[in-house]
Each structure stands twice: as structure tokens, then as C-alpha cells.
Amino acid sequence: MPSPTSENQAPSRLGPLSPAMQLHPPPSPGIHRTLRRLQSAHSLGAKAAAQPSLISQQRLQLQQQQHQFQNLNQHLQKHPPAPAPRSHASVNRSPQRARANSDAPPIPNVSPVQPTTHATMTAATATRRSALSKRSLAADAMSLERLLREGPPNGDIEGALESTRLKILDQGIRSDSDGMSSLRIYVWLILLNAPMLDTDSYLALIHRGASPAYSKIRNDTFRTLSTDPLFRRRVSEASLIRLLNAFAWTLHDAREVRTRDPSVASSTRHSLDQSSSRPGTGYGSDYGSPASSPTAKRARALTLTTEGSVTSVTAEAGTYVQGMNVLAAPFLYAARSEAEAYVAFHQLLTKECPGYIRGAMDGVHKGLALVDKVLAIVDPKLSMHLLSKNLSAEIYAFPSVLTLCACTPPLPEVLRLWDFLFAYGPHLNILCIVAQLVMIRTKIMGSASPNKLLRSFPALQADQIKHTTLAIIRMIPDDVYAEIVAHAR
Structure with a gap:
């Protein structure tokens, strides 16, 4: 359908004009741009005068809802209704979008009325606007x-x-x-709602020596962001080894707590258990001998591979999971001490993403399945193109899910993206990965071999990823969003 401001439609939209409002012909018969601009402006002006603006309509609607909500609250205070049993409709109702552990709790309902009543429906509408209403x-x-x-x-x-x-x-x-x-x-x-940690508690973990996962840690730390000069200039491999080894001890102790009497635990373990009520365990992945050639080291420096990501689950649980070294790197880079980096790293993995290091990394695989599901919702054509090339998220997105995109340089952009993820929940990393796919959509669709393109994602652009993620959120159904929030728990 042609635009209402096009040349062949504008006269019918304008209608009869008063003598004072007649449009005068342009000075030159050959110039039509001025005439079209005047006709379009008049059409928009007449339309705006005929009805209130969108902002005015939204303000009026909001005032009416607030007035109805206040009147209903006054009525409920005078005549409180008797509580009714939960109906079948309320049980099967779509869940509200949950928030991360680092987020504030939702506003409780102000009325004892059941979810099917108008009062709670209005309260739910107010809760969805809580991001602005709770501001100080x-x-x-x-x-x-x-x-x-x-x-x-x-x-x-x-x-x-x-x-x-x-x-x-x-x-x-x-x-x-x-x-x-x-x-x-x-x-x-x-x-992250991280607790206070005494530096002596961290030092006590260091002084315990090598953990059961020490050999695996040493096999991984030397290649952590090895081609990033900013990271190498500020963070030593020794500090990365100490942090990961201390964390491995906490996971080892937490596993023993579940199998033995807690009274036999050490004082260090007791102090750390108070800061984390739900520690996670994980199955380590044997890498074999380290890569010998410098080329192999550079290839695995900034982008993790999926080697060892799908391993057979043995009877004995490990304490180190591939990718922890990359997750710890931004904390050590941003922190002013190892103790600060340790407590933030510990809180992220044991409170926000315990599923990433527990069992066979079930949380990571749930996140990969959600990447495919969200991409199919946001861009079905791009999703079908990737699936036609046998490219599921399990193949190209495993490092990005596991490391919260920290595997993709540059490091300063990783820090800015993590600011956003920690503010609104690390679960949004799933949408950030889809946002990166959408941002390079043209290259993927035009590539005969998208696998080569997705082997290493393009350099992070934190601001553009955030803006694209915010647009994607509006397209996600509530039930899928609830899966995203809970996938790493």
C-alpha cells in the first residue's frame, strides 16, 4: 500500500481547505518537492489536531488505572473479601517474569483477592512497571x-x-x-550480593596447597587470554592458579559436607559455607597433555573449544570444569585484590550459575537449547538457515554460554557487558548471544560455510549488544523467559 504522504494520495487526505489555508503552487512548475512537503505537513497537522498524541493517551490511561486502583484499595480496606480457594485458571496462569538472585524481590500484592480478580490484575500491571516505581x-x-x-x-x-x-x-x-x-x-x-570475606579465610585456602583439581587447573591457566596484552600485563598466571585452586578446595569441602558429619569440617570450610548456602560441584574434563606448538596455544587463547564439554559422567565428581579459568579472568582484572575477585567469582558460580558447574554441566546445555529456541522466535529464517547447515547452538555457542561471553575479545567490552549482566541477571547472556547472531545476520546468510564464521564470534560491541538484547526481550513469551531465568540454577 502506498504511503499516505505520497503524491497520489495526499490530495484525498487533505480534503477541502479554507481560503486562508489554501496551498500555493511552488514558484517553479518543475519542482514538486516543496509541494509534497507542504501537503505532508498539513496532513500530519490535521491528523494530530483530530486526535490526542500517543503520550497524551498513555498519560490519560495511566491516570485512569491509578484512579481505579486507589478506589479499589479504599473499598477493600472498608470491605475486605473472604479468601477464596485457588482456581484451576490461576494455577495454569503464565508465570511472571522472574529476576536473578542479584535482583530485588518483586513487590508483594497489596490485596488478598485471588489472582483472577481485577485487583490483582491491576497489581500485576503495576508490578510490570516496578523498574520505574521502585526508583529512589x-x-x-x-x-x-x-x-x-x-x-x-x-x-x-x-x-x-x-x-x-x-x-x-x-x-x-x-x-x-x-x-x-x-x-x-x-x-x-x-x-551479586556477595558477602564479606576475611582475607585470612582466603589465605587459609591458599596455604592448604594443591587441590585434587590442581593438575587440571595448571593445564588450563597458561592459555587463559594468552594473546590479550591488557590481561597479561595486569594478571599473572600465579594469581589465576591460586584463585581457581582455592575455589576447587571449597567445592571439594562442600561435597564432603554432604557425605560426612558437618562437625568434622574445618573452620575455613565453616566460614565459607556461611557465605554460600548452595555450593555447586562439577565433573572435570581431562585435557590430556597440553598443546605443544605455539600455534595451537594461540588458537585456544581467546576462544574456548568444546573439547571435553560433552564427557561421560564418572562416578567420582570433580571440582574443576573447563571454562572456569576464563570466567575468573575478568574478576581478577577488575578487582583490586585476589580476595575480592575470589568472593565475586564464588558468588557467581554458587548462587547465580550453579548449574554450569554441577553434574554434566546441565545448566550450560539448557542454555544452549534456549539459544536455539530464542533464535527461532526472534529470527526464524536465520534459525532455519543455521539448522540446514547442521549448526545448532551446541556447536558454536558453547564457549559463549559457559563463560558469559568472556571468551570473545576485547576485554574492556567484556567488562561493560558484564556490568549489564550483573545489574539485570546473568541469565540475559542467552539473549546477548542471540543478539550477536542477529548483528551479523547478513554475513551468516551470505556465507557458504557459516561454521567458519561462527568458529570465533566477531569482537564484542557491548553497547550495541545491550540495545539489541533489549529489543529481543520484548519478543520473548513469558514462559520462555521464565526458562531463561531458571536455566542456570
């Missing part, structure tokens, strides 16, 4: 530096957290060209 105006007026230094104004922790998330989404965390920031690690610790 006092925290909004403060800079991120001041907010971290002085704490939440008036003790409003929930409002300050929401304001912090919106600041990260809108402005980001201020950093230099290398991605270094004096605030980032503290913002991460707050968003």
Missing part, C-alpha cells in the same frame, strides 16, 4: 561514585539498587580505555 529520586540525583561512598539515601536499599541498575544501563560505569575502573568491582560485589 534521591539516589537518582546522586552520582554512582557518591551513591557507593555514602550508601542508599534514607536507608532505601531497594530504590538505590534500582537507581544503580538504571545508571549502569543508561550511563555505564566510568572507566578508561583499558576498562579499568576503581568502582567496578564494588558495583559487581553489590549487585
Whole structure:
């Protein structure tokens, strides 16, 4: 259908004009651009005068809903209804979109009425707008530096957290060209709800010596971001070994707690168990002898392979999973001490993504299946093209799911993307991977061998990935989004 502002449609849209509003012909009969612009402007102006703007309609609708909600609350306070049994419809109702452990809890319903009533439906509508309603105006007026230094104004922790998330989404965390920031690690610790850890507790883990997974750790750490000069200049392999070895001890101790009397546990294990009530365990992957040639080392430096990702589950559980070294790298780069990096790393894997290191990494494989499902919803044509080439997410997206995209350079962009993931939930990494596929859609569709293109993803562009992810969220059904939230638990 032609545009309503095109030349052949504009006269019928304008209708009769008053003498004062007659359109005068342009100075030259050969120039039609001016006439079309005047006709289009008049058409839009007449249409705008005939009906209120979208903003006005939204304001009017919001005022009406708020007025109805207030009247209903007043009525319920005077005449509280008797509680009714849960109906079959309420049990099968689509779940509300959950939030990560690092997120604030949802606003409770203000009314005892059942979910099928108008009161709770209105409350659910208000909950979906909670991102704005929970904001603290006092925290909004403060800079991120001041907010971290002085704490939440008036003790409003929930409002300050929401304001912090919106600041990260809108402005980001201020950093230099290398991605270094004096605030980032503290913002991460707050968003991950990481507990305080005594440095002596971390040192006690170090002094215990080599863990059962020490040989596997040493077989992996030397190639962690080995071609990234920023990482190599700031983080030593020794610090990476110490952090991973300490974490392996905590997983080893947590496994023993479940098989023996907790009273025999060491004091170090007791102090760490208080900070993590649900530790995870994982099955390690034997890599064999390390790659000998420099070419092989460079090939595996910034992008993990899927070697060992699908292994047979043995009877004896391990304490180290391939990819932990890459997950630990950004924490060590951003932190000001190993203890800070350790507690943030520990909180991420044991609270936010325990499924990634438990069993046969079931959480990772659930995430890969969700990448395929979300891509089929967002871009069916691209999804069918990849599947026709026998390219499922299990083949090309395993490293990105397991490492929260930390396997893709450059490192400063990884840090900016993690700011977004920790603010709104690491589960959004699934959508970020789909966003990267959508961003290179033209290259994938035009490539005769997409496998070569997807063997290593293009360089991260954190801002563009965030914007594309926010657009994808609106296209995801609530039940699929609930799977995304819970896949790593």
C-alpha cells in the first residue's frame, strides 16, 4: 500500500481547505518537492489536531488505572473479601517474569483477592512497571561514585539498587580505555550480593596447597587470554592458579559436607559455607597433555573449544570444569585484590550459575537449547538457515554460554557487558548471544560455510549488544523467559 504522504494520495487526505489555508503552487512548475512537503505537513497537522498524541493517551490511561486502583484499595480496606480457594485458571496462569538472585524481590500484592480478580490484575500491571516505581529520586540525583561512598539515601536499599541498575544501563560505569575502573568491582560485589570475606579465610585456602583439581587447573591457566596484552600485563598466571585452586578446595569441602558429619569440617570450610548456602560441584574434563606448538596455544587463547564439554559422567565428581579459568579472568582484572575477585567469582558460580558447574554441566546445555529456541522466535529464517547447515547452538555457542561471553575479545567490552549482566541477571547472556547472531545476520546468510564464521564470534560491541538484547526481550513469551531465568540454577 502506498504511503499516505505520497503524491497520489495526499490530495484525498487533505480534503477541502479554507481560503486562508489554501496551498500555493511552488514558484517553479518543475519542482514538486516543496509541494509534497507542504501537503505532508498539513496532513500530519490535521491528523494530530483530530486526535490526542500517543503520550497524551498513555498519560490519560495511566491516570485512569491509578484512579481505579486507589478506589479499589479504599473499598477493600472498608470491605475486605473472604479468601477464596485457588482456581484451576490461576494455577495454569503464565508465570511472571522472574529476576536473578542479584535482583530485588518483586513487590508483594497489596490485596488478598485471588489472582483472577481485577485487583490483582491491576497489581500485576503495576508490578510490570516496578523498574520505574521502585526508583529512589534521591539516589537518582546522586552520582554512582557518591551513591557507593555514602550508601542508599534514607536507608532505601531497594530504590538505590534500582537507581544503580538504571545508571549502569543508561550511563555505564566510568572507566578508561583499558576498562579499568576503581568502582567496578564494588558495583559487581553489590549487585551479586556477595558477602564479606576475611582475607585470612582466603589465605587459609591458599596455604592448604594443591587441590585434587590442581593438575587440571595448571593445564588450563597458561592459555587463559594468552594473546590479550591488557590481561597479561595486569594478571599473572600465579594469581589465576591460586584463585581457581582455592575455589576447587571449597567445592571439594562442600561435597564432603554432604557425605560426612558437618562437625568434622574445618573452620575455613565453616566460614565459607556461611557465605554460600548452595555450593555447586562439577565433573572435570581431562585435557590430556597440553598443546605443544605455539600455534595451537594461540588458537585456544581467546576462544574456548568444546573439547571435553560433552564427557561421560564418572562416578567420582570433580571440582574443576573447563571454562572456569576464563570466567575468573575478568574478576581478577577488575578487582583490586585476589580476595575480592575470589568472593565475586564464588558468588557467581554458587548462587547465580550453579548449574554450569554441577553434574554434566546441565545448566550450560539448557542454555544452549534456549539459544536455539530464542533464535527461532526472534529470527526464524536465520534459525532455519543455521539448522540446514547442521549448526545448532551446541556447536558454536558453547564457549559463549559457559563463560558469559568472556571468551570473545576485547576485554574492556567484556567488562561493560558484564556490568549489564550483573545489574539485570546473568541469565540475559542467552539473549546477548542471540543478539550477536542477529548483528551479523547478513554475513551468516551470505556465507557458504557459516561454521567458519561462527568458529570465533566477531569482537564484542557491548553497547550495541545491550540495545539489541533489549529489543529481543520484548519478543520473548513469558514462559520462555521464565526458562531463561531458571536455566542456570
